[in-house]
Amino acid sequence: METTIGPPPNVGGRVVRLNTSPDIPIYIYATVFASFCVITGLIWDICWHMSIGRDGLLSPPHLVIYLGAVVAGLFSGFEILRKTFWGKDLEKAASVKIWGFFYSSLGSLFCVWGALAMLTSAPFDDWWHNTYGLDVTILSPPHTVLILGIIGIQFGAMISVIAVKNQLKLRSAQFVDKKKALDKTLFWLFALSAGFLLTIWYTLLSEELGRMRMHRSSLYIFSSAAFPILLMAVGKAVRQKWAITAATGVYTSLMLLTLWIIPLFPAEPKLGPILNHIDHYQGFQFPLLLIIPAIAIDFLRHRYGYMNDWKLAVILGTAFLLVFFFFQWFLGSFLMESPYARNWFFGSHYWYFGNSPDWEYRYKFGPWMVETTPELLKGLGIALIASLISTRIGLAWGNWMHKIQR
Amino acid sequence: MKNFILIILLLAVCVTAKAHVGSAGVQMQGQAGPYKVLVSIEPPDVIPGTAKITVFVENGNAKKVLARPIYFYSGDKGAPSPDELTQVAGQTGQFQGVVWLMESGSSGAQIQIEGDQGKGELVVPIAAVSTAERDMPKNLGIGLSILGVLLFLLMITTIGASVSDGILRPGETLTPVQRRKRWVNMGIATVICSLILYGGSSWWDSWAAEYKQWLYKPIKGSAAILQANDQRVFQLKIDTTGWNVQRRGSMLSTLIPDHGKLMHTFLVRTPGLDAFAHIHPERKDSTTFEAFLPKLPAGKYLVYSDIVQRSGFAETIVDTIDIPEQRDAKALLVTAEEDTYVVTDPINAPGNVPLDENVVICGKPGTKTVFKDGSYAVWEGMSNKPLDAGKPYQLTFEFFNPDGSACYPEPYLGMTGHVAVVRTDGSVYIHLHPTGTFAMAAEQTFKDRMADTATTAKAPAPAMFRDSIDRYLAKLKAMPMEEREVFLMTEMGMYDIKDGAMTGMDHGNRISFPYSFPKAGRYRIFLQLKRNAKVLTGAYDVTVKDAVTL
Numbered sequence: 001m002e003t004t005i006g007p008p009p010n011v012g013g014r015v016v017r018l019n020t021s022p023d024i025p026i027y028i029y030a031t032v033f034a035s036f037c038v039i040t041g042l043i044w045d046i047c048w049h050m051s052i053g054r055d056g057l058l059s060p061p062h063l064v065i066y067l068g069a070v071v072a073g074l075f076s077g078f079e080i081l082r083k084t085f086w087g088k089d090l091e092k093a094a095s096v097k098i099w100g101f102f103y104s105s106l107g108s109l110f111c112v113w114g115a116l117a118m119l120t121s122a123p124f125d126d127w128w129h130n131t132y133g134l135d136v137t138i139l140s141p142p143h144t145v146l147i148l149g150i151i152g153i154q155f156g157a158m159i160s161v162i163a164v165k166n167q168l169k170l171r172s173a174q175f176v177d178k179k180k181a182l183d184k185t186l187f188w189l190f191a192l193s194a195g196f197l198l199t200i201w202y203t204l205l206s207e208e209l210g211r212m213r214m215h216r217s218s219l220y221i222f223s224s225a226a227f228p229i230l231l232m233a234v235g236k237a238v239r240q241k242w243a244i245t246a247a248t249g250v251y252t253s254l255m256l257l258t259l260w261i262i263p264l265f266p267a268e269p270k271l272g273p274i275l276n277h278i279d280h281y282q283g284f285q286f287p288l289l290l291i292i293p294a295i296a297i298d299f300l301r302h303r304y305g306y307m308n309d310w311k312l313a314v315i316l317g318t319a320f321l322l323v324f325f326f327f328q329w330f331l332g333s334f335l336m337e338s339p340y341a342r343n344w345f346f347g348s349h350y351w352y353f354g355n356s357p358d359w360e361y362r363y364k365f366g367p368w369m370v371e372t373t374p375e376l377l378k379g380l381g382i383a384l385i386a387s388l389i390s391t392r393i394g395l396a397w398g399n400w401m402h403k404i405q406r
Numbered sequence: 407m408k409n410f411i412l413i414i415l416l417l418a419v420c421v422t423a424k425a426h427v428g429s430a431g432v433q434m435q436g437q438a439g440p441y442k443v444l445v446s447i448e449p450p451d452v453i454p455g456t457a458k459i460t461v462f463v464e465n466g467n468a469k470k471v472l473a474r475p476i477y478f479y480s481g482d483k484g485a486p487s488p489d490e491l492t493q494v495a496g497q498t499g500q501f502q503g504v505v506w507l508m509e510s511g512s513s514g515a516q517i518q519i520e521g522d523q524g525k526g527e528l529v530v531p532i533a534a535v536s537t538a539e540r541d542m543p544k545n546l547g548i549g550l551s552i553l554g555v556l557l558f559l560l561m562i563t564t565i566g567a568s569v570s571d572g573i574l575r576p577g578e579t580l581t582p583v584q585r586r587k588r589w590v591n592m593g594i595a596t597v598i599c600s601l602i603l604y605g606g607s608s609w610w611d612s613w614a615a616e617y618k619q620w621l622y623k624p625i626k627g628s629a630a631i632l633q634a635n636d637q638r639v640f641q642l643k644i645d646t647t648g649w650n651v652q653r654r655g656s657m658l659s660t661l662i663p664d665h666g667k668l669m670h671t672f673l674v675r676t677p678g679l680d681a682f683a684h685i686h687p688e689r690k691d692s693t694t695f696e697a698f699l700p701k702l703p704a705g706k707y708l709v710y711s712d713i714v715q716r717s718g719f720a721e722t723i724v725d726t727i728d729i730p731e732q733r734d735a736k737a738l739l740v741t742a743e744e745d746t747y748v749v750t751d752p753i754n755a756p757g758n759v760p761l762d763e764n765v766v767i768c769g770k771p772g773t774k775t776v777f778k779d780g781s782y783a784v785w786e787g788m789s790n791k792p793l794d795a796g797k798p799y800q801l802t803f804e805f806f807n808p809d810g811s812a813c814y815p816e817p818y819l820g821m822t823g824h825v826a827v828v829r830t831d832g833s834v835y836i837h838l839h840p841t842g843t844f845a846m847a848a849e850q851t852f853k854d855r856m857a858d859t860a861t862t863a864k865a866p867a868p869a870m871f872r873d874s875i876d877r878y879l880a881k882l883k884a885m886p887m888e889e890r891e892v893f894l895m896t897e898m899g900m901y902d903i904k905d906g907a908m909t910g911m912d913h914g915n916r917i918s919f920p921y922s923f924p925k926a927g928r929y930r931i932f933l934q935l936k937r938n939a940k941v942l943t944g945a946y947d948v949t950v951k952d953a954v955t956l
Contacts, residue, residue: 053486054506094576096567106572109564113557120553123546131540132617134454134506141610170575268487271508273480275861356861403573 030075037068053271073115076108107160114152121146195250214332217379224387236398248294255287269353317391433920434842439526451538468521512717531848535622659868664847678752718851748943780808812915820894
C-alpha cells in the first residue's frame with residue numbers, strides 16, 4: 001500500500017491475501033455481499049408474508065438475512081481485531097482509533113454496529129411476540145432495531161467502498177491503468193452498495209408507496225423527503241458522472257429481478273383467513289421510476305456542478321419532484337387500471353392472500369385514493385419543500401462521504 | 407425498592423381472565439369417524455399466537471393426525487391446509503402439534519385422523535383471546551440493556567470518528583480543533599440518540615397501552631334478587647358500558663342457545679360451597695335475564711352465567727349475590743322444568759349437613775354418593791390422592807339404581823350428564839359435558855360454518871336474529887320434556903331417529919367428563935344426572951396439587 005506520506009507497503013508478511021484482486025480487501029466484497037443478502041432476504045420475507053403468512057425464526061428468508069448479518073459482522077469484526085492486534089503501523093495509521101484501543105475502518109464500525117443491532121433484535125423480537133402477539137406488522141420496535149441494524153450494515157458497506165476508493169487517489173501515479181480498472185470496480189461496488197441501501201430505504205416506506213397511492217400527494221411527499229437525501233449523497237460521494245443513475249439502476253434491477261424470480265416458486269397460504277387462494281409466491285412491487293429523475297439529476301448536476309450547494313439544491317430538488325411526479329403519475333394509472341399491467345412483468349395482479357380477490361378497488365383508484373386538484377397542488381407544494389430540504393441535507397452528507405479516507 | 411423491582415420482573419404472567427373462568431384449556435372427548443379421541447388444547451394467552459394440541463387416539467392404529475385452524479369469519483374455504491402433528495415418542499396413539507390462531511374470537515381446530523380404520527375428523531372449538539400481560543424476565547432485561555448500552559456507545563463513538571479521524575488521510579493526526587469538533591459532534595450525537603431512544607420508549611409504551619386496550623375483558627353483569635308474589639326471582643343485568651369501544655356492539659342480540667337454553671346460571675353458596683343451583687334465566691330485554699329461584703337456603707352466592715355468541719364464542723359472567731330467605735314454603739314457580747338445586751355439607755365441615763328435602767352428602771373420589779331418590783353414583787378410577795394440575799383427566803362416574811343395578815341416565819338438556827367444577831375461592835369455574843369443556847353450541851356453530859360455502863360470514867340483522875332465537879326458544883319450551891330431549895339430541899347429532907337411540911356418545915351407566923384442572927387447590931364437583939324424569943345432583947370434593955416437574 002503506497003501513500004503520499006507513508007513508506008511503501010510491505011506486501012505479504014502476516015497479511016494473508018485471499019482475494020484475486022489484491023488491492024481491494026476481501027472484506028469489501030464480503031460487506032457488499034452481506035448488504036445484498038439482507039435486502040434480498042427482506043424482500044423475500046415480504047413475499048413470504050404476502051404468500052404464506054406465518055414463519056418461524058429459521059424460515060429461509062430469515063436465514064438469508066442472518067447470513068448477511070453474520071458475514072458483515074464476522075468479516076468486519078475480524079478486520080478490526082486483525083488491525084488492532086496484528087496490523088502494520090501503516091494500516092493503523094490508515095484507521096480510526098476508538099476507545100483508545102481498537103483500530104478499524106469507519107465502514108467496519110458501522111457493519112459491526114449493524115450486526116450487533118440485528119443480534120439484539122432477535123431475543124427482543126421473540127419476547128415481543130410472546131407479549132404482544134406474533135408477527136403482524138413490518139414496523140414494531142424490535143423490527144425497527146433489526147432494520148436499523150440492516151441499514152447499519154448496508155451503510156457500512158457503502159462507506160467501506162468509498163474509503164478504499166478515496167484512498168486510491170493517494171496512490172502512486174505509476175499504475176495508471178490498474179488504478180483506472182480498480183476505480184471502475186470500486187465504482188460498481190459503490191453503486192451496488194448504494195443501490196441496496198436505496199432499496200431498503202424504499203422497502204421501509206413501501207406501505208406508503210404502493211400503486212394504490214400513486215395519485216395521492218402523500219406518495220410524493222414521502223418520496224421527496226426520503227429519496228433525494230440519499231440520491232444527492234450518492235452523487236456527491238464519488239466523482240463519476242452517472243453515479244445516481246447507476247445506484248437507482250441497481251435498485252430497479254434488484255426490484256425487477258426479485259419481482260420476476262420469486263413468483264416462479266410454489267407457495268401456499270398457511271394462515272387464515274385465506275380469501276385469495278394461490279399456489280405460487282406473490283411478488284413484491286414494481287419499482288418506482290426513480291431512475292428517470294436520477295438521469296435528469298445526473299445530467300443537471302454535471303451541467304450546474306459549479307454552483308454552490310444552496311443553488312444546486314434548488315435546481316436538483318425541484319427537478320427531482322417534477323420529473324418523478326410526471327412519470328410516476330402515469331405509471332400509477334397504468335399499473336392500477338391497465339389489464340396490460342396484470343402479468344409477470346409488471347406484477348399488478350399479485351394480491352395478499354387475506355384480501356378478497358374480487359374487491360372492487362383492486363384495479364381502480366378508490367375515491368379515498370384520489371384528491372381534488374387544490375388538495376393535490378397543496379400536497380405537491382409540501383412535497384417540493386420536502387424535496388428541497390432533503391436535497392440540501394443529501395448534498396452535505398455527500399460532501400462528507402467524499403472526504404472519507406479511512 | 408430493589409425487591410419491588412424484582413417482584414415486578416418475576417411476575418411474568420399476571421392476569422388470566424378467560425371466557426371460562428380460570429379454565430383456559432379445552433378438552434374434548436369425541437368421535438372422529440371410526441376413532442374415539444380425546445383432544446386437549448392449550449390456547450395461547452396472546453393473540454396472534456399458537457395453540458398447543460394433544461390428540462389421544464383411543465382405538466385403532468392411527469398413522470397420521472392432521473390439524474388446521476378454522477376461523478368463524480372465513481370458515482372452511484378460508485382455512486389453511488392442515489399440518490401434521492407429530493407422534494409423541496413412546497406414547498401409542500398420542501400426537502402433538504400447534505395451530506396458529508391469528509384472530510381474536512371464535513376459532514376451531516379441525517383434527518383429521520388417518521389410520522387402519524380409514525379416515526375421521528372432528529372440530530374442537532377454541533376461544534382465542536389475549537389475556538396475559540407480561541413483564542420482561544430479569545435476565546433478558548439485563549442482557550438487552552447491556553447490548554443497548556453497547557450499541558449506544560458504539561454509535562456515538564462511530565459518529566465521532568466519522569467527523570474526525572475518518573476523514574483524515576492515512577498517517578495524519580487530529581489537530582486540537584478537529585479534536586474539539588469530535589467532542590462537539592459526539593455531544594450532539596448523544597443528545598440525538600437519547601431523543602431517539604426516548605421516542606422508541608414512548609412508542610413501546612403506546613404499543614403496550616394499545617395491547618392493554620384489546621386485552622380480553624370479561625363481560626360484567628350485576629345479579630339481584632327481586633320478589634314476585636312472595637317468590638324470589640333471580641335477575642342478571644348485563645353491563646354494556648364501553649361496548650362500542652370494545653367492538654362488542656349488538657352481540658347480546660345475536661346470542662345463541664346452548665343445548666336449548668340461552669343462559670345457564672350456576673349459583674354456589676360461598677364459602678362452604680354447600681348449596682348449588684343450576685337455573686336457566688330467560689331474556690326479558692336485551693340486557694336483562696330472569697329466572698324464578700328454587701328453594702335455595704339464604705346466603706352469599708357466587709354467580710356464574712354462561713352465554714354463547716353466534717360465532718360460537720362462549721363467555722361466563724361472574725358476580726356475587728346475597729340471597730334472602732324464602733318467606734314461606736308454598737309451591738314455588740319454576741322458569742324451566744330443568745332448573746334444579748341441591749344442599750350438601752360445607753367443604754370445610756364434612757358431615758355437617760343442614761336439614762333440607764333436597765340434600766346429598768358430599769363424596770370423595772372412589773366413594774359412593776347417594777342421591778335423594780336412593781340411587782347413587784361412584785367416582786371411579788381415582789384414588790383419594792390429590793390430582794395434578796394441568797394434566798388432562800377423565801372424571802368418570804358410575805350410576806346405580808338403589809338396588810345396585812346399573813342405571814342408565816336419561817338425557818338432561820340433550821346430554822347424559824352435566825358437571826360444574828368450582829374452586830373453593832371461586833376463581834375457577836367450568837360447566838362440563840361428557841363431550842368436553844366447550845359449549846355444545848360452539849361445536850355446532852363450527853360444523854354449520856364448515857358446511858357453509860360462503861367465504862366470509864355476514865353479520866345478521868340483530869333484531870331479526872333475536873326474534874328468530876326467541877321464537878325457537880318458545881317452541882322448545884312448549885314441547886313436552888321427553889319430546890324436547892329427543893329434539894335437542896337430534897339437533898346436536900347425538901340421536902338417530904331410525905335407531906331410536908343415542909349415537910354421539912357412549913350410553914352406559916358410566917359417564918366420563920374430560921377435564922384438566924388449571925391450578926392447585928381444593929375443588930368441588932357437582933354432578934348432575936337424570937333418573938325417572940328427575941334431575942339429581944351429587945357433590946364430590948377433590949384436592950389438586952401443582953404438577954411435580956422433574
